[in-house]
Each structure stands twice: as C-alpha cells, then as structure tokens.
Amino acid sequence: xxxxxxxxxxxxxxxxxxxxxxxxxxxxxxxxxxxxxxxxxxxxxxxxxxxxxxxxxxxxxxxxxxxxxxxxxxxxxxxxxxxxxxxxxxxxxxxxxxxxxxxxxxxxxxxxxxxxxxxxxxxxxxxxxxxxxxxxxxxxxxxxxxxxxxxxxxxxxxxxxxxxxxxxxxxxxxxxxxxxxxxxxxxxxxxxxxxxxxxxxxxxxxxxxxxxxxxxxxxxxxxxxxxxxxxxxxxxxxxxxxxxxxxxxxxxxxxxxxxxxxxxxxxxxxxxxxxxxxxxxxxxxxxxxxxxxxxxxxxxxxxxxxxxxxxxxxxxxxxxxxxxxxxxxxxxxxxxxxxxxxxxxxxxxxxxxxxxxxxxxxxxxxxxxxxxxxxxxxxxxxxxxxxxxxxxxxxxxxxxxxxxxxxxxxxxxxxxxxxxxxxxxxxxxxxxxxxxxxxxxxxxxxxxxxxxxxxxxxxxxxxxxxxxxxxxxxxxxxxxxxxxxxxxxxxxxxxxxxxxxxxxxxxxxxxxxxxxxxxxxxxxxxxxxxxxxxxxxxxxxxxxxxxxxxxxxxxxxxxxxxxxxxxxxxxxxxxxxxxxxxxxxxxxxxxxxxxxxxxxxxxxxxxxxxxxxxxxxxxxxxxxxxxxxxxxxxxxxxxxxxxxxxxxxxxxxxxxxxxxxxxxxxxxxxxxxxxxxxxxxxxxxxxxxxxxxxxxxxxxxxxxxxxxxxxxxxxxxxxxxxxxxxxxxxxxxxxxxxxxxxxxxxxxxxxxxxxxxxxxxxxxxxxxxxxxxxxxxxxxxxxxxx
Amino acid sequence: xxxxxxxxxxxxxxxxxxxxxxxxxxxxxxxxxxxxxxxxxxxxxxxxxxxxxxxxxxxxxxxxxxxxxxxxxxxxxxxxxxxxxxxxxxxxxxxxxxxxxxxxxxxxxxxxxxxxxxxxxxxxxxxxxxxxxxxxxxxxxxxxxxxxxxxxxxxxxxxxxxxxx
Ligand code: FES
Ligand code: FES
Numbered sequence: 023x024x025x026x027x028x029x030x031x032x033x034x035x036x037x038x039x040x041x042x043x044x045x046x047x048x049x050x051x052x053x054x055x056x057x058x059x060x061x062x063x064x065x066x067x068x069x070x071x072x073x074x075x076x077x078x079x080x081x082x083x084x085x086x087x088x089x090x091x092x093x094x095x096x097x098x099x100x101x102x103x104x105x106x107x108x109x110x111x112x113x114x115x116x117x118x119x120x121x122x123x124x125x126x127x128x129x130x131x132x133x134x135x136x137x138x139x140x141x142x143x144x145x146x147x148x149x150x151x152x153x154x155x156x157x158x159x160x161x162x163x164x165x166x167x168x169x170x171x172x173x174x175x176x177x178x179x180x181x182x183x184x185x186x187x188x189x190x191x192x193x194x195x196x197x198x199x200x201x202x203x204x205x206x207x208x209x210x211x212x213x214x215x216x217x218x219x220x221x222x223x224x225x226x227x228x229x230x231x232x233x234x235x236x237x238x239x240x241x242x243x244x245x246x247x248x249x250x251x252x253x254x255x256x257x258x259x260x261x262x263x264x265x266x267x268x269x270x271x272x273x274x275x276x277x278x279x280x281x282x283x284x285x286x287x288x289x290x291x292x293x294x295x296x297x298x299x300x301x302x303x304x305x306x307x308x309x310x311x312x313x314x315x316x317x318x319x320x321x322x323x324x325x326x327x328x329x330x331x332x333x334x335x336x337x338x339x340x341x342x343x344x345x346x347x348x349x350x351x352x353x354x355x356x357x358x359x360x361x362x363x364x365x366x367x368x369x370x371x372x373x374x375x376x377x378x379x380x381x382x383x384x385x386x387x388x389x390x391x392x393x394x395x396x397x398x399x400x401x402x403x404x405x406x407x408x409x410x411x412x413x414x415x416x417x418x419x420x421x422x423x424x425x426x427x428x429x430x431x432x433x434x435x436x437x438x439x440x441x442x443x444x445x446x447x448x449x450x451x452x453x454x455x456x457x458x459x460x461x462x463x464x465x466x467x468x469x470x471x472x473x474x475x476x477x478x479x480x481x482x483x484x485x486x487x488x489x490x491x492x493x494x495x496x497x498x499x500x501x502x503x504x505x506x507x508x509x510x511x512x513x514x515x516x517x518x519x520x521x522x523x524x525x526x527x528x529x530x531x532x533x534x535x536x537x538x539x540x541x542x543x544x545x546x547x548x549x550x551x552x553x554x555x556x557x558x559x560x561x562x563x564x565x566x567x568x569x570x571x572x573x574x575x576x577x578x579x580x581x582x583x584x585x586x587x588x589x590x591x592x593x594x595x596x597x598x599x600x601x602x603x604x605x606x607x608x609x610x611x612x613x614x615x616x617x618x619x620x621x622x623x624x625x626x627x628x629x630x631x632x633x634x635x636x637x638x639x640x641x642x643x644x645x646x647x648x649x650x651x652x653x654x655x656x657x658x659x660x661x662x663x664x665x666x667x668x669x670x671x672x673x674x675x676x677x678x679x680x681x682x683x684x685x686x687x688x689x690x691x692x693x694x695x696x697x698x699x700x701x702x703x704x705x706x707x708x709x710x711x712x713x714x715x716x717x718x719x720x721x722x723x724x725x726x727x728x729x730x731x732x733x734x735x736x737x738x739x740x741x742x743x744x745x746x747x748x749x750x751x752x753x754x755x756x757x758x759x760x761x762x763x764x765x766x767x768x769x770x771x772x773x774x775x776x777x778x779x780x781x782x783x784x785x786x787x788x789x790x791x792x793x794x795x796x797x798x799x800x801x802x803x804x805x806x807x808x
Numbered sequence: 809x810x811x812x813x814x815x816x817x818x819x820x821x822x823x824x825x826x827x828x829x830x831x832x833x834x835x836x837x838x839x840x841x842x843x844x845x846x847x848x849x850x851x852x853x854x855x856x857x858x859x860x861x862x863x864x865x866x867x868x869x870x871x872x873x874x875x876x877x878x879x880x881x882x883x884x885x886x887x888x889x890x891x892x893x894x895x896x897x898x899x900x901x902x903x904x905x906x907x908x909x910x911x912x913x914x915x916x917x918x919x920x921x922x923x924x925x926x927x928x929x930x931x932x933x934x935x936x937x938x939x940x941x942x943x944x945x946x947x948x949x950x951x952x953x954x955x956x957x958x959x960x961x962x963x964x965x966x967x968x969x970x971x972x973x
Contacts, residue, residue, distance in 0.1 A: 041907070043904055043905065043907065044909060046912070047903070047912070048896060048904050050909045050911075050912025050915050051896065051900040051901075051903045051909055051919060052847070052887065052888065052890070052891050052900055053845075053846070053847020053886065053887035053888045053916045054847065054888075055912060057846075057913065059849070059850070060840070060846035212947075213945075213947050214911075214947060215851045215857070215859060215911065215913040215914045215945065215946070215947050215948075216849075216911070216913045217850075263911075264911065264913075265851070265911050265914075266910075266913060267911075268947070297853060298851065298852040298853060509910040509911025509912065509948050510910065511910065682906075682953075683907065685952075686907050686910060686948075686952075686953055689950035689952040689953065690910060690947075690948045690949045690950045691950075692950055693949070693950030693951070694947070715852070715854055715856060716852050716857050716945060717854065717856050723941075723942045723945065724937070724939075724941040724942055724944070724954070724955065725938040725939055725942050727938070727951045727952060727955075730950075
C-alpha cells in the first residue's frame with residue numbers, strides 16, 4: 023500500500039551547523055513586533071516612581087496630599103504601603119522604602135492617567151530627609167565605625183564565600199615566582215536598548231498577571247511573591263518581546279512590585295516604564311569588586327597555587343550580583359591545573375547602586391585578574407605565554423579541585439588554533455622589542471583565556487526544563503517550552519532542532535514560550551544554559567513524537583517502524599528516502615482512526631549535574647567550555663587611546679547548531695566585553711551617578727568594532743544536544759584581559775582598575791616613563807616629538 | 809493647564825495625516841502615542857542612540873529631538889513605511905538573512921539609517937557604513953552582522969532611492 027504524494031526520494035540532510043534565520047526577525051525588522059515598551063491595555067494607568075536622589079538618609083516626613091489631589095491621579099503609595107513586604111536574595115529589599123540606602127531608592131509611586139500627570143504628581147510629593155553619613159567603598163563599609171546600612175546586617179556584611187584546596191602555604195614556599203596584585207573591576211551597567219518596563223493587572227480573584235521582561239519566569243514568581251504578600255501560584259508571568267536583558271532580568275527589581283502594588287490599589291492595569299536616565303540610575307550594574315590575587319609558579323613554568331581575596335561592593339541591597347563568587351572561584355581553582363587554592367569573598371553593603379547578574383557573571387571580573395597574572399608569570403619565567411598556558415592546560419577527563427569534570431576539554435586546541443591563526447608568538451616578540459623604541463603609536467598583541475560553565479549551573483535543586491510538543495492535523499508543530507527568548511535566538515535553535523528531528527519545514531514550527539500559565543518549568547536564561555538545556559529538552563520531546571508517529575505509520579503502512587524515517591514532510595523509507603505517506607495525512611488518520619491518537623508529548627529534561635552545595639565541591643554544570651581571545655591593538659601613547667585592530671577567537675562550542683546565531687552571540691558578547699574593557703564606566707560620586715546618559719557613558723559603536731576572526735572548536739560534548747555546549751558568556755569574559763595583555767606587550771604598562779580609558783592608559787604610560795627613564799621624554803609634548 | 813495645540817498636516821509613509829499636537833510634543837511621542845506607530849523606538853530621548861531614527865524629506869533625523877509641529881508639510885517615513893507590497897524592503901530582508909537582528913529593539917533605527925546611507929551612496933563601503941552608523945547603538949549584535957547586511961545590499965545595489973517616493 024503505497025500512499026505516495028511525492029515519489030521523489032528525499033536524501034538525508036542535516037540542519038545541524040547550518041545558518042538558520044531567527045523566526046522573529048522579519049517582524050522586528052519591519053517595526054511590527056509589539057515590545058512590552060509598546061504595549062497599551064484598555065484602562066491602563068501609568069506608574070511613576072519618586073527616587074530618593076541621595077545615598078543615605080532618614081525619611082523624616084512625607085506629604086503626598088498635593089499629589090493625591092491632582093486630577094488624573096489614581097493612587098499614591100509610599101513606604102507604609104509596602105511595610106514588611108521584604109524581597110530579594112536575603113530579604114533586605116522592599117518595593118517602597120522607609121529609609122534611603124542608595125540614590126535610586128524608591129520612596130513613593132504614583133499611578134495616573136498619563137505620563138505627564140504622573141510626572142507632575144511625583145513632583146508634588148514633599149519629602150523631608152535627614153541625610154546620614156554614607157559608605158561608598160567596601161573597605162569603608164567594613165570599618166568598625168562604619169555607619170550601618172541595614173540594622174540587621176552587622177558589620178555591613180552581606181554574602182560570604184570561601185573555598186580551599188591543597189596547602190597554599192607550602193605551595194607558595196615551593197614557588198620560584200609569585201605575582202601579587204589588586205584588581206579593581208568597576209561599575210558598568212547593562213544598557214538594554216529597551217528600558218525597564220512592567221505592566222501589572224489584578225483580577226477580582228486576586229490573581230496577578232504581570233507582563234515583564236524577566237528572563238527567569240518561574241523563579242520570578244517565587245521572587246516577586248513576597249514583595250506583594252502573594253502566593254507565587256497566584257502570579258501569571260507573561261513575557262512579551264523585550265529590548266535585551268543580558269542578565270539584568272534575573273532579579274526582581276522594585277519597579278515590578280511597584281507596578282503590581284499600584285495595580286492592586288487602583289484595580290486597573292498599571293505600566294511602569296523607565297526613561298534612559300532612570301534606567302542608568304535604577305537598573306542593575308555588573309558587580310564591582312576588589313580582587314587581591316596571588317599566583318605562583320616554579321622556574322619551569324608550572325603553576326603552584328592561586329589565592330584570591332575578594333571584597334565585593336554589595337551596594338545597598340543584595341541581589342544575584344554578590345553571588346558571583348560561585349563562578350569566580352571555579353576560574354580561580356579550575357582554570358589551568360592549580361594544585362593549591364585559597365578563595366575568599368565577602369560582600370559589604372555600601373550606599374552605592376547594587377548589582378544584578380550580568381553576562382559573564384563574575385567571570386568577567388575574575389578573568390581580568392587570572393589572565394593577566396598568567397601573562398605576568400610567563401614573563402617572569404621568560405616563556406612565551408602560549409607555551410606557559412599550554413604547559414598548565416588540562417586535558418579531557420581531568421577533574422578540577424572543585425570537582426568540575428572536564429569531560430571534553432579543548433583548551434589546548436583553542437590555544438593552538440588562536441595562536442596560529444594570529445601569528446601570536448612572532449608578533450608578540452616583535453612588538454615587545456619595539457616597546458621602548460621611539461614612536462607615538464605602538465602595536466601590541468595579547469592572549470587571554472577562560473573557562474565557563476557551558477551546560478547550565480545547578481544553583482537550584484533543578485536545572486531542568488519542561489517541554490510540550492504537539493502536532494496538529496496539518497503537521498504543524500507547536501513547541502511549548504519554558505525557554506525564554508530574550509533576543510539571543512533560542513527560537514531559531516528550537517525550530518532548527520524540531521525540523522531536524524521531525525523532517526518538517528522550519529516555517530511549520532511555532533514556539534509558545536512566554537506565558538507561565540501555559541509553558542512548563544524552566545530555570546531561565548542564564549549560565550549559558552538555554553541552547554544546552556532547552557536544546558536537549560526539545561530534541562527529546564521531538565524524538566518521543568517521532569517514535570509515536572513511526573509506530574502509527576507501521577500500523578497504517580505495514581512496514582516496520584525501524585525502517586522508516588521522517589523527512590521532507592513525509593514518512594520515508596530510511597534506506598532509499600522514498601516517501602510513503604505525507605505526514606499531515608498520517609496525522610489526520612491518527613486522529614480519525616477507531617482508537618484516535620493525538621501527537622502531544624511532554625518531556626522533563628534534567629541535566630546530569632550536581633547541586634552547587636555549600637562546600638562548592640560538585641560537578642555543578644553538565645559541561646564546561648574554554649575560549650581563547652587574542653587581541654591585536656594599536657596604542658596612541660600620547661593620548662592613551664587603544665584601537666583594537668583585530669580579535670582572533672577560538673572557542674570550544676561543543677558542536678555548532680545554528681552557525682548564524684552562534685556567530686551573532688560571539689560578536690555581540692564580545693562587543694559588551696570591549697565596552698567593559700575600554701570605555702564603559704559608571705562615574706559615582708558619593709553614591710550619585712554622574713554620567714546617566716549615552717553621551718557620557720560610552721558604549722562601543724560601529725566604527726570601534728574590530729574585525730573578528732572566529733574559530734569554533736567542536737569538542738562534541740556527550741551530554742549536549744548534538745554535542746553542543748553553551749556559548750554566550752565566554753565572548754564577554756575573555757576580551758578585556760586579552761586587550762590588557764596586548765597593552766602590556768605594546769607599552770609595558772598594566773591597568774589594574776579598568777576601563778582602559780585613554781586617561782588611565784596615558785597616565786600609566788607617563789608614569790612608567792618617569793620610572794624607567796626619569797627626566798627623559800616624559801611630557802606629552804616630548805612624547806609627541808619622538 | 810491647557811497647552812496650546814497646533815494643527816499640522818504631513819505625509820506619513822505616503823498617506824496624508826492631519827492632527828493637533830501640543831507645541832512641546834516631540835515627533836517620536838506623536839508617532840508612538842498619538843498615531844500608534846510603535847515601530848519607531850524610544851531608547852534615550854536625547855539624540856544619543858538612533859533608535860528613533862526616521863526620514864523627513866529624504867534625510868534621517870532623531871525623532872526624539874524633533875518637535876512634532878515641525879513635521880508640518882513634510883514627508884515623513886518610518887520603519888513601517890519601508891515594507892513594499894511584495895514584502896520586506898531589500899534592506900530589511902538583508903538584515904533578516906544575515907542574522908543582524910537579535911532583540912531587534914535598535915533595528916528600526918538601524919535599518920532606517922542603513923537604508924538612507926545606501927540610497928545616498930549605492931557603493932557604500934564597509935568603513936563608510938561603520939561611520940554612518942556611529943550614532944545607532946546596538947547592545948546585542950556587535951554590529952558585525954549589521955555591516956554584513958549593509959555590505960550585501962551595497963554589493964547588489966538593490967536599495968533604491970527615496971524611502972517612499
Ligand atoms: S531615542 Fe532618539 S536618539 Fe535615542
Ligand atoms: S538587536 Fe538588540 S539592541 Fe540591537
């Protein structure tokens with residue numbers, strides 16, 4: 023019984039590793055996409071927040087009567103409306119404050135019929151403050167006589183982490199060389215192009231619907247609920263398209279419960295949306311830190327120990343930000359073979375803005391230190407850094423002191439590939455020799471590498487994902503998944519995988535992944551986990567569906583299921599590719615047969631990783647990956663300006679799934695790292711942000727983006743979907759120290775307090791000249807003359 | 809406090825529009841809040857990011873800086889106006905095909921600016937494109953694929969002249 027609709031045999035073709043377009047790109051390119059920022063609901067009110075604008079103060083008096091009387095104002099809330107509704111990582115935050123602990127503390131909020139009225143109402147709120155002395159560095163916060171920021175956190179102490187392995191003192195005694203530096207990674211912020219926005223609405227059963235930018239929808243319910251005194255089960259999370267996240271949407275920030283409190287009070291939907299200035303002041307930052315790092319090695323270039331003493335500027339409240347030591351310590355202990363390790367981190371409350379998670383999650387800060395110390399030690403033992411790195415590189419199968427199991431480790435391949443492609447060793451020698459030669463412009467080349475979790479990170483009891491896959495009678499596939507799309511392209515990855523497994527066209531796959539009442543559990547977009555975790559979940563669900571379809575085909579066609587395949591929208595004979603029955607027709611038969619069958623499968627994928635645990639001794643990710651960046655730069659020694667001429671990237675990606683999406687993630691991630699390295703810097707003066715605009719806070723622009731030479735190493739991860747590993751954080755992590763090492767190669771100076779801005783670099787070059795040749799060619803005009 | 813409203817008439821994506829706007833209203837707010845044209849984005853409101861880029865009489869402007877009353881009598885084209893009856897404009901299509909779109913929030917402005925650069929210089933080089941897009945910030949893509957898309961359109965010279973002749 024041949025039911026051939028199309029007798030042309032369909033050859034086996036794979037989509038894995040091809041270039042697949044993002045399904046949502048056409049709507050985004052035409053302005054059709056309705057972002058959360060664009061949304062308007064019937065009866066919707068606009069919420070506006072009154073920020074404190076001072077870093078530390080008591081609220082003596084607050085008078086909202088004038089604001090309340092303004093026509094068009096529906097509600098005015100203050101700290102007393104949120105009393106006791108503590109939320110946050112250690113329950114130290116509240117949506118509306120009764121004391122000021124940082125500049126952007128939310129003092130009052132208004133819901134009004136228009137943005138204009140809301141703004142006027144906010145201006146009418148009278149607050150009398152009594153300013154308190156503040157603390158603006160973690161060192162100051164840790165002092166015994168420091169003003170206390172939260173009464174219940176003595177010593178201004180927030181989170182602390184530590185990890186020890188081996189005998190550091192003995193290892194140090196056995197070291198021939200030790201480098202000892204203090205690095206001060208700075209405050210930067212995410213700068214999502216779409217500013218923060220939430221819309222909240224309560225129904226009359228007390229259930230909250232919140233349209234939000236969260237990248238963490240299920241834990242979001244748990245995190246938001248205490249800020250409202252709600253049960254998490256009474257929150258429905260809807261995730262419309264958003265203008266970027268990069269980690270900033272992992273935490274609940276106060277504007278979200280504020281929107282909900284205003285909605286509850288008014289009985290109407292309330293939208294809170296930030297201006298760019300508010301976004302700069304009141305959205306998360308990358309966690310700043312003071313990293314005292316020491317690394318030792320023997321004369322032959324073998325690493326002996328690493329110790330890191332980290333003081334984190336917690337800011338006023340504890341978010342995901344100060345949890346970054348969990349990742350920092352994996353790099354300190356596990357990047358290269360480190361026999362003895364001592365890691366300590368303490369977060370100290372200050373009156374500065376507080377961090378959230380940010381792409382690279384602590385590893386950006388940490389690798390800025392580790393990768394420069396690798397370079398310094400290579401210099402001390404007089405080895406080519408490449409050789410020094412290779413000598414200490416792990417191989418597949420090694421286990422780090424924290425029990426990260428490097429099953430498929432391509433560090434050596436990454437190093438060799440990048441070095442060869444960029445002609446690193448030759449150029450490095452040549453440029454070093456030119457360091458003190460006359461001339462204003464100096465070339466430099468620098469190598470850096472890091473490790474990062476590439477299969478999620480089991481910081482919760484589960485790092486899993488639920489997937490529902492259903493097919494209709496036209497053989498259209500709907501994947502209902504917890505995996506959020508925040509611009510990173512999981513939509514393309516899931517579409518590609520379904521198409522690969524079920525042989526349906528890419529356009530016949532639809533994603534439903536933005537409503538917590540519909541989509542199943544997931545742990546969110548973070549820890550470079552989504553392609554890995556959701557990719558596995560999707561593949562497993564698709565394979566279950568396929569097994570069901572082929573079993574049905576066996577019944578209808580009388581041919582054994584093992585000999586059949588799904589290809590080109592039909593059931594085909596696997597061997598020859600001859601189509602036997604169209605898939606839609608078979609699905610209809612399944613629906614209409616005597617014992618009807620629906621193709622609708624569920625899957626719960628839980629990666630084989632171990633919970634992080636308080637001891638930090640666990641294989642916490644299902645995969646680990648490495649990347650090497652080699653930066654080539656030209657330094658203007660007069661102005662201190664660094665021009666990045668080219669970056670060579672070699673990254674272990676496990677296996678390429680969507681090549682176009684992968685390239686885009688690496689390019690974009692690297693651009694964020696470039697901004698971090700060169701220009702981005704939140705200028706805080708006693709806790710007040712002085713550069714809250716794109717004019718004064720400099721992102722990388724198109725002309726500054728260097729050409730990239732990308733090399734993807736495919737280590738074929740056994741646990742990853744088709745062998746893939748997570749990829750999107752390493753590009754942000756590795757670039758800054760590669761540039762720092764190139765700067766050293768070019769000029770002999772090192773910058774310990776990024777960014778490597780022109781002023782900082784010019785000053786360092788000037789100081790070095792003063793030291794190396796006092797009184798000679800040291801002034802700018804003289805430098806210009808040579 | 810009633811602000812004075814002025815009646816203005818202009819062409820929006822080839823169709824006549826007339827409405828009353830307050831003297832202080834910016835074009836971006838008029839497009840988004842009064843006319844429901846939400847394709848054009850707000851990302852800074854200070855002329856620093858290019859997300860709000862539109863074309864007026866063939867020139868790109870930051871609509872967040874321009875007063876709405878100044879649209880009177882002019883030809884205004886927004887991202888929604890690029891689409892042709894056949895589908896996406898070649899520049900839009902190139903952005904889709906080259907993976908230039910991630911979160912997409914900067915893209916309306918980026919595409920308007922790219923299209924204008926290409927229309928004024930069909931042989932636009934990569935360096936010229938980089939300079940021409942300096943005022944358009946993107947936090948997602950690192951601009952590489954944006955430039956690839958612009959290169960591809962320049963190579964095939966498919967951009968055409970004015971956005972909405
Ligand atoms: S919104 Fe107009 S330039 Fe940024
Ligand atoms: S694509 Fe997200 S800001 Fe450009």
